[in-house]
Amino acid sequence: MKINTLPVKTWNRLRMNDHDAEKDFDFKTFKYKEECPEGVKTGVITVGYDEGEANPEHFDESSGSRYSFGKGLRTGFGAEFKEALNKSGAPVTVYDFGEGKEYDTPLYQDFNFTGEANFGNIVEYRVGDGSSATVIQFVTSEGAGNSEIFIQSRYRLGKGARLTLVQIQTLEKSCTFYNDIGGRAEEDGEFNLIQIILGGKNNAYGVFSSLEGKRSSFTSELAYELGNDEKLDINYVADHTGAQTVSNINVSGVLKGSANKLFRGTIDFHRGCAGAKGAELEDVLMLDEGCENKTIPLILCDEEDVEGSHGASIGKPDEAKIYYMKSRGISEEEALRMIARSKIASVERKIKDERTRERLAKLHGEESL
Amino acid sequence: MKEKTQVDDIDRSLYDFRYEDKDAYKVEEGLTEDIVRQISDEKNDPDWMREFRLKALKIYNEIPVPDWGPSIDGLDMEHIVTYVRPNTERMHTSWEDVPEDIKTTFDKLGIPEAERKSLAGVGAQYDSELVYHNVRKEVSEQGVVYTDIESALRGEYGDMIREHFMHLVPPTDHKFAALHGAVWSGGSFVYVPKGVHLDIPLKSYFRLNAKGAGQFEHTLIIVEDDAYLHFIEGCSAPKYNVANLHAGCVELFVGKNSTLRYSTIENWSKNMYNLNTKRAIVAEGGKIEWVSGSFGSHVSYLYPMSILDGKGARTEFTGVTFAGNGQNLDTGTKVVHNAPDTSSYVNTRSISKDGGISTFRSSVVINSNAKGSKSAVSCESLMVDDISRSDTIPAMDVRTADADVGHETRIGRISDDTVFYLMSRGLSEEEARALIVRGFADNVSKELPLEYAVEMNNLITLEMKGSIG
Structure with a gap:
């Protein structure tokens, strides 16, 4: 099955147009731990409802059916994946944050996979008009062996709603992880995504952010560290249809050993999104011979009154920086470690939740940033 | 409310004139083995070339059309005439001997004037055949060869051409490379000996006059070590209401510490499918400089490629694409770093107006043996109105940690x-x-x-x- 499909194809011989995922949908729903802030309604619906009008029969009454995906949900993994997933009849856990609410504490979700199996979870966050919510997903494993793990996170943001989704992934280096995200924002809706990738052997990450409402925005910060023969395949799409919409995609990471990473990033300006702005920035540090980096940043522009930009810097560490650090008594090995660590740390600092920062610091054996 | 722009179509009267081709010899429309044999007979090909053509035709029939890029559904090979010989029996070295209508065509385009003023040599192709070729005496005295490729193929450079012909762009490369291999006709051969520095440029000009025809010229340039050449290519055609096709092929071999500058101003008419392939291989310390202006064609697929095959080899690509009404121009470049300390610099501009679509597409591959290599790609796009489209699709594939790759893209409107x-x-x-x-x-x-x-x-x-x- 093809996932992470590039919105516009290029030369097939580059092998960047899509990712071959040997994914089936025979997975077990995993019972994760969560801490849900007071006032959030939850319920379970069935995947596939979003094709056309929402079907109230599939809704838990407590979750309500206030919002619909309307034109249908799009996620980073693409249409072929969606079609197969919809046939699976898998459950979707819905979190409805309601309207006009500002939550002091995040929704914590702890996916600590244990035992070897194929796991899959679909979660949906609905943040109503004027509400603001944070969701923190920790994805870890213990004794999960060669498990294939799939998480799909969907979101729907009402007018002036804000969702910050933090995903920290520290799976064992034997796991395969499929992480798919998609959703839409109405007028002034704001989707902030922070992703930190420290584990997993084969990782596929997809994001499709539909900026339909006027002045809606999508900001993404992704950091990764890959070593040995680990693989990471990414497909980000910022889909601008609303006027004055804004997207910012920042990706930075470190490749070691024979790690292999492919980043597809698309800013798609549709006709009518006048005044929209989109920017992508990528910074890749390659530390060892044998690692491979592929990057394909697309800007598709069907509207005159927009500003789009992309910048990328790929390669070895700055020699002047290492020289300076050595002159201060730091060994080259330690200097490289510090430079690599700074790539991840700069994104970790964007996480405002103290508890999560402490957990991350503990993971790195450091004091909280 | 913002003021909107409305753009008239280009005044192409300079290029948009035509002559009846009633005296010309043509093969039938379409592409069959018989037609390929007929072209081969017409060319008096050596046996190896005839076999080459037939093999390429087989490959053409096996390869699908690209599933990426602009649509070429409007191009029906069943209605393309792949070979048109103009009403002249042979190539001329004196401008006075060229038939009147062809001479008038090139006079209008300013070719002889340019030759007198600033060129070291000129080749002029009309439909499928070169009709004029001339090189200054002082240039040929330095050992520079600038001639039509077919004469060279049958003459003393036959072995050299056999060794290099479609070596860089094999027919298996893509469908239209295979098509070129099967029906190629005309084009130039340039050989610059070791140590020769040609201060003034050579130029080839391609004119496709016949309605519903294809032009498949082959340009082969070999620049030996420590040499310099600037080669200029220009092309145009009158507009017809049926599709015309250009599937030329350019193969450039740049020797050690040599520089080849290849400049193109492409201004085909807006019924043209321009599916051209250009490729250069650069030896140690050598440099290929591409300067490319794309203004014409209905649909273009054009990505000059540089293979940096020797230590310290360099490429510079400077391009501008201007897509107007009814045009879908997919242009860019490809670079392969295949040796240590190689460098590439790509600097392009795309302009879209009046419903035109421009796409910048590129790939930079830095192989694991290209340690110490550097690449910088910069592409900027300008949208002149709100009915046009501009896409950028740059790809980078880096397989060594010892590389320095930078890329920047900007897209916007006139302030x-x-x-x-x-x-x-x-x-x-x-x-x-x-x-x-x-x-x-x-x-x-x-x-x-x-x-x-x-x-x-x-x-x-x-x-x-x-x-x-």
């Missing part, structure tokens, strides 16, 4: 503030916008010899005429 400022200095809005676009494209014009830069600026001015409504 209202800048137009306002220029108008406050006495320019009309149309003049202000044309000036901004010319300035935007000056990365290419400043790389061209003066007279070609003027031609390019005139083309931009023509394109921008009537752009204010």
